[in-house]
Amino acid sequence: MLDQWYKGQVTRIVQETHNTRRFWIQIPEKECFDFKAGQFVTLDLPIHEQKNKRWRSYSIASPPDGTNTIELVIVFLEGGAGTNYLFNQVTEGSELTLKGPLGHFTLPEQLDKDLFFICTGTGIAPFRxxxxxxxxxxxxxxxxxxxxxxxxxxxxxxxxxxxxxEQELNDFHYIPTLSREDDLWTGRKGYVHLIYEELARKQPAHFFLCGWKNMIDEAKQRILALGYDRHDIHQELYG
Structure with missing residues (x-):
């Protein structure tokens, strides 16, 4: 069952930002597409003869809700064959081949330590x-x-x-941080690293990192430098 592929149907597409789209995919052969929050699916896109050059993986952005529909949020990559296909060929009603759920980037069994969800761009998907x-x-x-x-x-x-x-979920703190913003932005400015360094006061914690490799590499070094153990760090790499 490890490599079971399913036919998915794109039921809805929404342009979320200038270069990001949300795709809702229904898997008709499953009554319920069962996954753990944080897992991903792999799409097999008709963009190359070689299997491994056709595969693109995306975190599931929707929570497990007992249905057979999942949401993916995908950023357009300049020159990327996968997103070029998804943005220019796929429409509502298109069929996609996918397998999953995959991955171990999931919540700990015991929610007994502070959770730091650190992400950039579409890396917010598993945390949502x-x-x-x-x-x-x-x-x-x-x-x-x-x-x-x-x-x-x-x-x-x-x-x-x-x-x-943030209003509805007790002790949930949403901290958007912008690296290039004008004076109208009243929230945090700069990069994510200074924020968790400020908030992580040696209390026991899990650090979940999702985004581009540079951010993850730097975050791992900085978290270890704060005195945490590498087992406290969980990562999902993009790109």
Missing amino acids: SMAQYIKAHDLPHPPIHLIYGCRQQCDLLYASEMCQL
Whole structure:
């Protein structure tokens, strides 16, 4: 069953930012597409003869909700064959081949330590899934800090939803951080690293990192330098 591929149907597409789209995919042969918050699926796109050059993996952005529909949020990569196909060939009603769920980037069994969700760009996808899952199941949880780095305010994904979640989910802290913003932005400026360094006061914590390799590499070094153990760090690499 490890390599079972499914036919998925794209039921909805929404342009979320200038270069990011949300894709809803239904898997008709499954009554319920069962996955853990934080896992991903792999798409097999008709863009190359070789299998491994056709495969593209994306974190599931929606929480497990007992249905057979999942949401992916995908950023257009200049010159990227995969996103070029998804943005220019795929429309509502298109069929996609996918396998999953895959991956071990999931919530710890015991939610007994602070959770730092640190991400850039579409790296927010697994954390949106996790936070909405915690809320939907009313799970007792420690403080959750979602530290989300983008260039500009227009790049933030799920911004109003995360602000609302901050109101509704006890001890959930949404901290968008912009590296290139004008004076109208009243939130945090700079990069994500200074924020978790400021918030992580040696309390026991899990650090979940999702985004581009440079951010993850730097974050790992800095978290270890704070005195945490490498087992406290969980990562999902993009690109």
